[in-house]
Amino acid sequence: MKARLILVWTLLSCSLSAFAQDNITDLELLSGHEQWLKLLHYKRLTTGHDDNESYVVSDDFFLSGKKHADPLEELIATLDAINMPMVAEANNHAQCKFPARLMFLQQHLNVMAAPSFTKIDCPDYNNWRTDAGIHSISVIFASGYMSNPASMYGHLFLKLNRNGNKSDLLNYSLNYGAIVPDAENPIVYILRGIFGGYDAAYSDKQFYRHHHNYGDVELRDMWDYKLNLSAADMELLVAHIWELLPARFDYYFIDENCAFHIAKLLELILPAPIISDDSLWVFPSSVAKGIANGKSLNGELLDAITYIPSRESLLAFHYQQLSQVQQDIALKLIQSDYQFKQNQAYLNLDSDSQSQIVEALFQYQDVLKQKHPEQSALATNSRKLVRERLAQPPGKALKQNVTTEKAPPHLGMPPSKFSFGGLHHNDQDYVSTGFRMTYFDDLSNSIARSKFANLEMLDVEIIANSTDIKILKVDLIDIDSLFSESIDWSREDNFAWSVRAGYEQLRNDCIDCGIYFGEGELGKSYAFTNSIVYAMLGGKVYAGVKDDVVLTAKLGLITGFSVKLKAKIEIRQLSRVNLNSAYDLQLNAELNYNIAKDWEIRLQIQQAEATTIGLKFNYFWDF
Amino acid sequence: MKKTLLSALMVSSLAASALTSTAAVSAEQKENLNPWTDCGIGAMIFTENGTAAAISNVIWDLGTTAVSSNVSSQNSCGSNKAKTAMFIKATMPKLEQEIATGEGEYVTAMLELRGCAVTSHQGIVKAVRQQQQDQSSDTAEEFYNNLEQVVESKFSGACASV
Known part of the structure; x- marks a missing residue:
């Protein structure tokens, strides 16, 4: 041939x-x-x-x-x-x-x-290759970012590693994303992001841009999946990256996104796909799983995984290295806006102990600054810390090699779910079945996930008996973000919040009382050992069998008895806006057990006018 | 994204105008380069706490697409000095803390970008640290000027000249 x-x-x-x-x-x-x-x-x-x-x-x-x-x-x-x-x-x-x-x-x-x-x-290509000096390739997974719905599932990009002891931050990286016009209307942005209308492209930047932006600004942990590729495969892949830099693609947030196109790019040199070509939706974690399980012509595709902590994770790590006395002194310094000269306990410490405190406070101050960039006093405080550290001897006083119990994203539960079980509802027995497109909930196994977060989209539950088939609920979106403080230095301005929208039954005593609703709540949460309590206030708007706007208040507890066994109890009060009448108190209690890999069993009891008891098996899967 | 794109466009425009106005940039011009004014870094819409970067990147986890790293390599704004200035502008708070601490991966990257031999890093950091103590530098530009002063006065042989 x-x-x-x-x-x-x-x-x-x-x-x-x-x-x-x-x-x-x-x-x-x-x-x-x-x-x-x-x-x-x-x-x-x-x-x-x-x-x-x-x-x-x-x-x-x-x-x-x-x-x-x-x-x-x-x-x-x-x-x-x-x-x-x-x-x-x-x-x-x-x-x-x-x-x-x-x-x-x-x-x-x-x-x-x-x-x-x-x-x-080819001067440009040769210069680019020389500057890039690529010796190996990594896939970087930036963990989910709850402050932006489009980033909650995480992000993937490539890092083109140079040879030798050169700075990792100056390695080239290859990012894929949509090209969004300046001052885009948010509604248009969402619609075009989901249904198409944006061009997309690969871009090459030095890694420090992403390292700083994800890790220090957005406070997102990253994972470096270093690939095991032959020199010939890497040559071809890098040459193809050059070909793609001027190319334009169509962008679709659900399926033809960063994860998809990073996977397709890698598959150029792989004997088998790392994600299915028929995937209806593609998540970065699915591609990470594909990489972890994939093969290259060199053997296993994955060579090594390195954790890259965010500024917030560094803060927790540095905080843990301080003694209780140092932590208390640091708190006093925070409360005094860093009046070092007036803190006798601080002045009594040796310079190494002082340096340790200042270095931990660097992290604390920067986390605060990223969360509240509008507070100019924070910049002044940062300068005070820098001045203080400059006056101390050089050399890092705290350990920098972060050890973590966090698991890399490919070890998390698959994002999609089928469920089946039985339901006792308003004195009737039903079989129930359900489907959830994505991503995780607060009672499921939280390995490689936010411990007390709930991020579900397109969650449908249908019930049936010998005479009826009914849609019990359709959650288009169900997000809970419960803030769990990892350190004792108070940050009172962190809030818990939740947003939910979709279709559900108004009361438990009626399965033909559907309403379309949207609701949002804001409050506080406090974590202790393996539990978190939360209290929130908010509002709900609904239309359907009945139209209304109501105020809501809820109080809840989520607790983990073990990694596999978790429970949640929540009471909720709804009231008319003018507070002249209140609906019945609602109660929701759930117990979840992770019975096997990708399987869990869940018991749920709900009281809202009438009682519903359900038992179901959940099976988690991915494309 | 939006602001970064705008910034990138500004940098690209400036780089393009520099290319069209001079067929070749002389070594002298490169040596006398002030990246803050000559390359438009001062006009880049990065705030020094990285806020603009945060705003820019939350859109579909995009990153930026406007400027490839090879785009500016043919003109004076692709020099070590200009790249170092952009690095400082983008990472200032972290860099400043690492200089105060006396070491760190961002400091190492900055000096590598500046074209300084590894053997000179410790000495440069020590001198910049002293400079920072003596002379308050509250902005990225002042920090850059302090670094350049140290390099030019004491470490010119160990670092790239442009």
Whole structure:
């Protein structure tokens, strides 16, 4: 095969218009090569059909000039282009713009051996490769960011690691995301993000931009999944990254997002997909799982995992290194706006102990500053800390190598859920079944998840008996963010909050009393050992069998008896806005046990006008 | 994102205008470069606590797409000095703390970006630390100027000249 292809290429290089049908057949075989189809980012990695749609939407990416080019047409156009003589601007030559295609064609056709082939020197590409100096590749997982719905599931990007002892922060990284216009309307932004309308692209930045932004500003932990790739595979992948930098894609938040396109990029050099091509939705954690379980031509795809703590995690780690006396002194310093000279207990400490306090306070002060950037006093306090530390001897006084009990994201429960069970509802027995698209709830196994957070989207529960089938509820969104303080230095301005919207039954005594609702609550939460209590006030708007606007107040407790056994109890009072009448007190109690990997059993008792008792099995899955 | 894109566009525009106005940037021009004014870093919409970066990046976890790292490599604003200035501007609070502490990964990265030999790092940090103690520098630009003063006066042989 290879010998014939070389012959074909030789003929082609002499006269592209004169090749025979037999030669076309051989090139057609090569054009169906999975790696060629991956280089072109075709949606379907097979040939013989009319649907040649690529994820890439920019015209310049296709040398045949057609977005939906036939793979063979594009192959011939590429052969033609790389064989073109030197152009005025070498960087615009196909060899310079598409080095990975050239590598592929060299491997299969030995194109450089053709008499008409001239190797073009590519200054921009060569400079980029020299500067990047890539020695290995990592996938970085930035953990979820509860302050922004679009970031709650985390984020993925690549880090292109240089050789030797060079600073990790200066390594190149490759990010994928939507290109959003300036001053975009938030509603348009959400709609276009979900339903399409934004272009997307890869961009290369030095890693410090992301390290600082995710870790220090957004306070998100990161995980470095270093890949085990052969030198040849890495060469091809890096060359293809260069090809992709000018390319544009369509952006879809649910499926064609950062996680999807990082996975598809890696799959160029992998023997099997790390996520399914048929995924209806793609989460970064699913790709992390695919990487952890994946294979490369070198063996296991995953080489090593490194934890990169956020500023907030560093704060907890530094705080733990202080003695109780130091923690108390630090608290006094915080309360006095860092009047070091007036704190005798601080002045009595040796300089090393003082340095330890200041270094821990650096973290504390910066966490505070990121959460409250509007408070100018915080900047003044930061300057006081810097001045104090400058006056002390140099050298880190606290340990920096953070040890963590946190698990990497690929070890978390799969995001999607099927459930089935039974329900006793208003003196009737039903079977129940349910589906949740994503992501985790506050009673499930919290490995690699926020311990007391609830983030569920599209959660449907249906009940049926011999006569009826009813939709009991549809939660479009159900988010609880309970703040659990990891240190004793008071930060009174941290709030717990919850948001929920969807369809549900107004009362438990009626299954035909559906309402469409939206609600939000704000309050405080306090964590102790393995439990957290919370109290919140808010409002609820609903329409359906009855229309109303009500005030809400709730008090709850979530406790973990063990990693696998958790319980929650919550009472809730609804009242008319003018407070002249109140609805019955509502009670919700749940007990959850993680019976096996990806399985749990849950007992739920709800009291709202009438009592509902349900027992169900939940099975968690992923694409 | 929005502000970073804007910033990136501004930097790109300035870089582009620099390219069109001069076919080649002389070594002298590079040596006398003031990145804050010549490369528009002073106009970049980064606040020094990184707030703009936070605003920019929450949109679909985007990061930025406007400027590839190779874009500015052909002009004076792709020099070690300019890259160092941008690094300082983007990471100032952390950098300042690490200088105060006397070591850290951001300090190491900054000096590598500045083109300073590893053997000179400890001495530079010590001198900058002293400079920071003697002379208050409340902004990224002042911090950059302090660093440059130290490099030029005591470590010019150990660091890149542009």
